[in-house]
Amino acid sequence: MNLTLWPLVAATFFMVSGGTYGTEDTVHGAGYMGAILIFLITPVLWSLPTAFMIGELASALPEEGGFYVWVRRALGPCWGFQEAWLSLVASVFDMAIYPALFVEYLNRLFPYFGIGHRGALVGLAIVTVCALLNIAGVRLVALTSLWLFVLLTMPFAVLIIVALWKHGMFSGQTVQSSVHVDMMMGIL
Numbered sequence: 001m002n003l004t005l006w007p008l009v010a011a012t013f014f015m016v017s018g019g020t021y022g023t024e025d026t027v028h029g030a031g032y033m034g035a036i037l038i039f040l041i042t043p044v045l046w047s048l049p050t051a052f053m054i055g056e057l058a059s060a061l062p063e064e065g066g067f068y069v070w071v072r073r074a075l076g077p078c079w080g081f082q083e084a085w086l087s088l089v090a091s092v093f094d095m096a097i098y099p100a101l102f103v104e105y106l107n108r109l110f111p112y113f114g115i116g117h118r119g120a121l122v123g124l125a126i127v128t129v130c131a132l133l134n135i136a137g138v139r140l141v142a143l144t145s146l147w148l149f150v151l152l153t154m155p156f157a158v159l160i161i162v163a164l165w166k167h168g169m170f171s172g173q174t175v176q177s178s179v180h181v182d183m184m185m186g187i188l
Contacts, residue, residue, distance in 0.1 A: 003138065003142050004142075006146055007142030007143065007145060007146045008142070009149075010142075010145040010146040010148070010149035011141065011142060011145040013145075013149055014145055014148070014149070016047075023035070023039075026038060026039075054066075057070050061073065067083055067084075067087060068080055068083055068084040068087070071083040098126075099122075099123040099126040099127055100123060102122075102123070102126060103119040103120075103122050103123050106119070106122060107119060
């Protein structure tokens with residue numbers, strides 16, 4: 001099945017960032033305007049060059065396998081294997097962050113899940129549901145990604161609308177904290 005535009009956008013959003021949560025420290029440390037600048041500059045400095053590189057390589061070497069194929073062709077089978085192995089390891093650790101982040105948020109909202117092994121069981125349930133979704137196929141993953149994208153971005157859209165309505169567009173005064181996040185640290 002071919003993915004349509006919005007399910008593909010939603011699936012890519014979750015594959016790349018895991019959602020909009022986890023950015024509070026940047027906003028807290030850099031302030032509203034600093035955080036907005038960081039979130040606008042980072043894609044231009046990081047994602048755009050990467051997208052250009054992938055587009056160029058994919059059109060020059062139209063084979064399935066992505067980075068593995070490109071590295072193997074350029075540097076040989078040993079480095080192709082290294083790239084494939086390191087990508088797999090990076091994906092495993094990257095995917096482990098999201099259930100842990102969800103459980104951390106759940107603990108803050110409902111301390112009940114911080115007692116004993118309840119948080120670990122919730123994390124295991126999330127991993128199990130995601131594995132079953134992947135086994136079910138691309139249609140269900142696309143539909144689920146689209147609905148989760150809408151669900152997870154709604155609180156941010158509501159907060160933006162309320163903030164603009166209540167405080168005006170750029171009057172945002174932030175409470176200074178002991179944590180200092182400058183522009184470079186936010187991008188990193």
